[in-house]
Amino acid sequence: MIRFDQVSKSYGRNRQVIDDLTLAIAEGEICMLVGPSGCGKTTSMKMINRLVEPDSGTVLVDGRPVNSVDPIKLRLNIGYVIQEIGLFPHMSVADNIATVPVELGWPKPRVRARVDDLLALVDLEPGLYRTKRPRELSGGQRQRVGIARALAGDPRIMLMDEPFGALDPLTRAKMQDEFLAIQEKIRKTIVFVTHDTDEALKMGDHIAVMRAGRLLQYGTPTEILRHPADTFVADLIGSRKGLKLLRLLDCGSLMRQGAAAADLPVLPARATAEQALSEMLRCGCRSVAVADASGVTLGRLDLDDLIDRVARDD
Amino acid sequence: MTDRRLSAGLKVGAYLAAAVALTLYVVEWPQDSLVARLVTFPHVLALTGQHLAIVALSSVLAILTAVPLGLMLTRDWARQWTPRVVGFVNVCQTVPSLAVVALAVGLLGIGATTAIVALWLYALLPILNNTLTGLDGVDAATLQAARGMGMRPGRVLRRIEVPLALPLIVAGVRTAVTVNIGSAILAAFVGGGGLGDLIIAGNNISRVQVVVLGAGLPMLMALIVDALFDVAAEETAG
Ligand SMILES: Nc1ncnc2c1ncn2[C@@H]1O[C@H](COP(=O)(O)OP(=O)(O)OP(=O)(O)O)[C@@H](O)[C@H]1O
Ligand SMILES: [Mg+2]
Numbered sequence: 145m146i147r148f149d150q151v152s153k154s155y156g157r158n159r160q161v162i163d164d165l166t167l168a169i170a171e172g173e174i175c176m177l178v179g180p181s182g183c184g185k186t187t188s189m190k191m192i193n194r195l196v197e198p199d200s201g202t203v204l205v206d207g208r209p210v211n212s213v214d215p216i217k218l219r220l221n222i223g224y225v226i227q228e229i230g231l232f233p234h235m236s237v238a239d240n241i242a243t244v245p246v247e248l249g250w251p252k253p254r255v256r257a258r259v260d261d262l263l264a265l266v267d268l269e270p271g272l273y274r275t276k277r278p279r280e281l282s283g284g285q286r287q288r289v290g291i292a293r294a295l296a297g298d299p300r301i302m303l304m305d306e307p308f309g310a311l312d313p314l315t316r317a318k319m320q321d322e323f324l325a326i327q328e329k330i331r332k333t334i335v336f337v338t339h340d341t342d343e344a345l346k347m348g349d350h351i352a353v354m355r356a357g358r359l360l361q362y363g364t365p366t367e368i369l370r371h372p373a374d375t376f377v378a379d380l381i382g383s384r385k386g387l388k389l390l391r392l393l394d395c396g397s398l399m400r401q402g403a404a405a406a407d408l409p410v411l412p413a414r415a416t417a418e419q420a421l422s423e424m425l426r427c428g429c430r431s432v433a434v435a436d437a438s439g440v441t442l443g444r445l446d447l448d449d450l451i452d453r454v455a456r457d458d
Numbered sequence: 459m460t461d462r463r464l465s466a467g468l469k470v471g472a473y474l475a476a477a478v479a480l481t482l483y484v485v486e487w488p489q490d491s492l493v494a495r496l497v498t499f500p501h502v503l504a505l506t507g508q509h510l511a512i513v514a515l516s517s518v519l520a521i522l523t524a525v526p527l528g529l530m531l532t533r534d535w536a537r538q539w540t541p542r543v544v545g546f547v548n549v550c551q552t553v554p555s556l557a558v559v560a561l562a563v564g565l566l567g568i569g570a571t572t573a574i575v576a577l578w579l580y581a582l583l584p585i586l587n588n589t590l591t592g593l594d595g596v597d598a599a600t601l602q603a604a605r606g607m608g609m610r611p612g613r614v615l616r617r618i619e620v621p622l623a624l625p626l627i628v629a630g631v632r633t634a635v636t637v638n639i640g641s642a643i644l645a646a647f648v649g650g651g652g653l654g655d656l657i658i659a660g661n662n663i664s665r666v667q668v669v670v671l672g673a674g675l676p677m678l679m680a681l682i683v684d685a686l687f688d689v690a691a692e693e694t695a696g
Contacts, residue, residue: 195606219608230603234621244607293607 145171146192146301146333151201153187153357161187162198163357169350172331176344178380179354185337186227188354189303192335193222205301220244223294227305227337229286231278237263237289238274244297262292265326283310288319302334308343320347341380345369345388353377365392389454390418395434398453399443404433411435413442417453420445462692469685477678480671489667496659497668506675508570509652512642516574517635520581525627528589529615544590551583559644573645573652580641581634588630592623624694632687639680643672 146169153162162184169175177185190196191203194215202209210218223244231240238259245255260270266288278286287310294302308316324347327334338344344351345365353360353368353376361373369389372378381388396413398420409423410433420432430447481502488494531540553561555576562576596619604614620627646654653675660668 190606193606195602216608216610219606221608224603224606226599226603226606228599228602230597230599232600232604232618233597243604243609247608247613 145169145204145206146175146335147204147207148188148191149202149204151188151191151198151203153184153191153196153198161357162191165201165357165359167352167359167362169333169335171333173349174327174334174336174347176348176351177335177337177354178339178341178344178351179360181339183354184357185354186305189305189335189337192301192303193219193224220248220297221299221301223297223299223302223304223332225290225294225302225304225307227309229290229310231286231289231293233278235277236274237268237276237278237281240278240289241293241296243293244299248297258296259292262295265295266292267322268292284312284315287311300332302332302336304334305337306339307336308338316343323347341382342388345381345392353380386454387418387421390421390450391416393417393453395420395432395445396442398449399434399445400449401443404431404441404444408433408444410439410441411445412437417445417450421447421450463689466685466688469688470682473678473682473685477675480674480678484667484671489665492663493665493667496663496665497656497671502656502671502675505651505653505655506679508650509639509642509645509654509676509679512570512573512577512645512650512652513635513638516577516642517581517631517638519574519578520585520634521631523578524582524585524630525589528586528593528627529620532590532593532619533611540590544586547583547586550579555580555641555644556647559648563648568649570645570650572648573642573650576644577638577641581638584633584637585627585630588626588633589623592626592630593619595626596622625691628687628690628694632684632691635687636680636684639676639683643676 148165148167151162151165152160154160165184165188167175177188179185187196191198192205192210194210194213197211202211204210205213205218205222232243238256241259241262242255245258250258259274263270263273268285268288273281273285273289278289281289287307291304291307294304308319311319320343336347338347345368348365350362350364351368352362353373355376361368361377363371366389368377369381369385369392372381393416394413395411395415395417398417399413408429408431409427411420411423413434413436415434423432424430424447432445434442434445436442481497481499484493484497485499485502488497527543530536531543550558558580559573559576562572562579566572566575600618600622601614604618609617642652643654643657645652646658653672656668656672656675658672660666660670660672
């Protein structure tokens with residue numbers, strides 16, 4: 145667990161960068177940090193691994209103030225994807241990813257196996273990319289190596305500063321899905337900075353909205369969508385709130401179990417309610433069938449259910 | 459890479475052949491008996507050896523002092539001293555090499571040691587400057603990533619900063635050594651030996667052949683070392 149307790153930081157006399165930040169991030173959750181450029185997202189993140197020390201207040205990891213922990217030990221247990229990617233240009237992709245395992249003194253075969261696993265995980269063919277240098281990679285590939293490098297030591301906490309910033313929308317969506325799938329298995333505590341509100345809504349268990357060093361709102365995506373704390377947060381979320389709420393729901397949890405008419409369009413249980421609505425609009429029907437991965441029908445989802453669910457505030 | 463090595467090897471071979479040819483020419487076809495008595499193969503070989511030793515010792519000393527100094531001056535705790543140290547070394551560099559040698563004689567008397575000390579001082583600046591430039595040139599994001607992942611400062615230095623700065627450090631050493639090969643001629647003026655002896659002797663007896671030999675051999679030596687550094691530069695470029 146990560147906790148900020150009345151943390152403040154200024155650079156120079158009147159450059160208050162973090163202003164009385166109090167925030168608790170639960171174990172195994174993804175906390176998204178959003179806010180305009182310069183609002184202090186990166187600075188807050190760097191306080192967790194002690195790259196930046198607060199002027200006042202305390203940052204705690206697992207109940208211990210970080211300034212009582214040896215910074216090296218602390219950092220070896222916190223995966224860090226920096227905003228600028230920061231791959232080591234003189235090292236191969238494999239050596240970059242192996243950084244933390246090597247610092248931890250893992251035996252060579254274990255390091256090598258770990259590197260290959262991670263390359264495969266971020267969708268880079270190990271045989272092809274192991275020996276490449278960072279300069280031979282595209283921006284998106286570099287970013288994926290950066291993520292693999294941060295995961296290498298199997299840390300319980302990950303700090304990810306705009307990890308998908310350099311990806312095209314398609315790859316980005318794919319990486320988000322894959323990352324969420326991985327997270328379901330590995331359950332790390334993740335602090336994730338993004339400029340993209342949709343990404344925050346999609347990935348976050350909780351979202352922290354910051355502005356000028358202050359925390360404006362901290363809540364689940366649904367809470368933020370339904371009850372924005374002020375006009376700033378409301379503007380940040382933007383329009384089409386109803387659709388965005390639908391996007392947070394999946395068909396599996398909304399459907400009525402049982403049989404469905406054979407002529408209905410079929411959607412997987414993982415599909416979002418927004419996709420279901422889109423499908424209804426496309427085919428001009430008021431229901432869709434929901435099936436599991438092997439195509440077996442699980443139930444039916446009706447338009448009225450969608451409307452009720454979004455209109456109901458809970 | 460092998461291309462670069464091959465061409466460097468060919469260059470070294472050609473320059474060596476030229477040096478041997480030049481020496482042979484003076485030994486076999488001396489202007490007169492005076493030159494014949496002065497210039498023999500063993501004598502030229504001994505002077506070349508002295509010359510090389512002076513250059514090597516002073517350069518190694520310079521590397522061993524300037525590189526650690528550069529590493530130290532780029533640490534946070536020593537930053538405050540950097541401008542002063544660089545300023546001081548810069549001022550030293552503006553003193554003409556002959557004056558440095560003369561000053562060294564005043565302090566250490568005559569002999570090869572004096573020459574080595576003078577050349578060592580003279581080689582400091584290019585190496586120190588390049589070490590500082592190289593280390594300062596390491597991308598801040600790269601350093602931040604290294605620190606943020608839990609590398610100790612010593613490990614960051616060894617695994618990240620030095621390898622990334624190495625091409626520039628080697629370039630500084632290259633400049634220092636090449637310049638030193640020429641400056642080492644001055645060793646002869648303080649009784650330190652080396653190929654400068656030929657220039658002084660040739661001048662005293664007014665025999666241009668000997669002077670040409672004394673000037674030509676250090677020149678070829680510098681070209682050979684430069685060609686070797688081509689390979690080193692290639693190796694460190696990563
Ligand atoms: N080392 C520093 N010295 C002085 N000011 C700094 C320093 N680091 C950050 N700042 C200032 O602190 C503020 C917050 O910076 P930070 O990097 O945390 O912003 P951010 O929210 O991550 O922005 P972005 O979305 O652009 O990455 C900025 O105004 C920045 O100029
Ligand atoms: Mg930032």
